[in-house]
Amino acid sequence: MVLNVQAVRAQFPALHHQENGRAPIFLDNPAGTQVPQNVIDAVRNYYLHDNANSGGFFATSQRTDALKRSARETLADFLNASHPDEIVFGPNMTTLTLHFSRAIGRQFKPGDEIIVTQMDHDANVNPWLLLAQDKDLVIRWVRLDPEEGTLDLQTYESALNKKTRLVCVGHAANALGTINPIKKMAQMAHAAGAQIYVDAVQSAPHVLVNVQDLEVDYLVCSAYKFYGPHIGVLYGNYDLLEQLTPYKVRPASDKTPGKWETGTGSFETIAGTKAAVEYLASLGEGPSFRKRLESSYAKIAEYEQGLVWRLIEGLKAVPGIEIRGIVDKNHADMRVPTVVFRLKGQHPDETAQALADAAIYVWSGDYYAVETMRALGHAADGGMVRIGIAHYNTSDEIEYVLEKLYGLC
Numbered sequence: 001m002v003l004n005v006q007a008v009r010a011q012f013p014a015l016h017h018q019e020n021g022r023a024p025i026f027l028d029n030p031a032g033t034q035v036p037q038n039v040i041d042a043v044r045n046y047y048l049h050d051n052a053n054s055g056g057f058f059a060t061s062q063r064t065d066a067l068k069r070s071a072r073e074t075l076a077d078f079l080n081a082s083h084p085d086e087i088v089f090g091p092n093m094t095t096l097t098l099h100f101s102r103a104i105g106r107q108f109k110p111g112d113e114i115i116v117t118q119m120d121h122d123a124n125v126n127p128w129l130l131l132a133q134d135k136d137l138v139i140r141w142v143r144l145d146p147e148e149g150t151l152d153l154q155t156y157e158s159a160l161n162k163k164t165r166l167v168c169v170g171h172a173a174n175a176l177g178t179i180n181p182i183k184k185m186a187q188m189a190h191a192a193g194a195q196i197y198v199d200a201v202q203s204a205p206h207v208l209v210n211v212q213d214l215e216v217d218y219l220v221c222s223a224y225k226f227y228g229p230h231i232g233v234l235y236g237n238y239d240l241l242e243q244l245t246p247y248k249v250r251p252a253s254d255k256t257p258g259k260w261e262t263g264t265g266s267f268e269t270i271a272g273t274k275a276a277v278e279y280l281a282s283l284g285e286g287p288s289f290r291k292r293l294e295s296s297y298a299k300i301a302e303y304e305q306g307l308v309w310r311l312i313e314g315l316k317a318v319p320g321i322e323i324r325g326i327v328d329k330n331h332a333d334m335r336v337p338t339v340v341f342r343l344k345g346q347h348p349d350e351t352a353q354a355l356a357d358a359a360i361y362v363w364s365g366d367y368y369a370v371e372t373m374r375a376l377g378h379a380a381d382g383g384m385v386r387i388g389i390a391h392y393n394t395s396d397e398i399e400y401v402l403e404k405l406y407g408l409c
């Protein structure tokens with residue numbers, strides 16, 4: 001079964017709004033996706049029928065508690081967690097990670113080591129650098145091979161040792177789009193006696209995450225990157241989360257997941273996040289929710305791969321263009337549909353502005369992939385242009401973008 005892109009697009013109202021007389025082309029998806037109608041309805045319905053704080057005896061409060069429970073179940077299915085209580089909601093991935101880093105850091109002693117990578121978004125780098133400063137920890141780096149666009153696993157192997165406590169790595173890179181070998185990295189971390197914290201923000205819209213198969217201890221993602229509202233989700237192995245002591249106020253729960261969720265939850269966006277996962281499952285077929293997600297993601301991947309390889313081949317035809325990341329189709333399974341490039345003699349902001357003028361929304365700069373841009377030699381000269389495809393983009397849109405880019409050269 002193939003993805004019916006017109007049926008998909010019909011569900012996203014934002015794709016049909018006009019901006020200066022034409023419908024924009026959303027290729028800023030790694031920075032945030034549009035939402036389908038059922039997500040909008042879920043948020044709206046929460047306000048209309050269920051709006052209350054949690055833990056009360058009255059109907060709206062009880063419906064809010066029921067919503068939290070069922071959203072945890074849905075998100076546990078989405079990530080293949082073994083129990084709904086392994087799902088923690090928080091404002092966004094960055095805040096969840098800063099919060100989590102403080103909690104796990106309480107177990108670390110001076111001289112303990114944390115591994116981070118040059119491939120990661122700063123949200124999975126700087127929380128650990130800050131923790132290291134506070135607790136006198138040692139940071140070790142996994143090198144990004146700028147030619148291959150992949151992590152240099154030899155530097156990972158040599159960074160691991162008996163002092164390593166935690167490995168922090170992204171599932172898919174927000175700049176290069178590279179998918180990292182998380183299962184292998186998790187096994188290597190565990191063999192060294194360390195745990196692994198995975199940033200799945202950029203993989204979750206494209207690859208069906210399976211925390212059990214990946215053998216990860218902790219994994220974090222953001223619903224607004226997979227067609228949901230602005231909220232973050234943390235998965236943690238239940239026993240490991242229970243062993244940690246997060247900073248919290250005294251009356252709040254002492255149990256996981258409640259002890260991790262500071263203050264009042266964003267119940268309307270929790271409702272929207274559940275709806276986003278239900279939307280994704282609705283694109284697939286199968287006897288169970290997880291099977292429908294599997295079928296949906298297979299369709300999405302096949303469709304997005306078609307678009308991204310047309311884009312990459314089209315970009316390769318631009319004289320003097322610099323494209324970084326995996327551009328060999330034999331390694332198609334090692335990337336998500338996010339492509340970074342620079343046009344010859346043009347600042348990335350100029351290219352992004354020219355595309356914006358044609359109602360094509362893309363990003364330029366470093367998108368917080370600070371170390372990646374440094375490794376690519378573009379930390380100080382404006383970074384790169386990023387085009388990020390989602391399953392609602394069309395081949396006509398890709399052709400139009402290529403035509404505009406050819407016109408800029």
Ligand SMILES: Cc1ncc(COP(=O)(O)O)c(C=O)c1O
Nearest residue numbers: 092093094121123174201202222
């Ligand atoms: C790979 C990656 N990690 C983390 C983040 C930060 O996510 P949030 O905005 O939810 O804090 C982003 C945001 O773009 C990202 O792309």
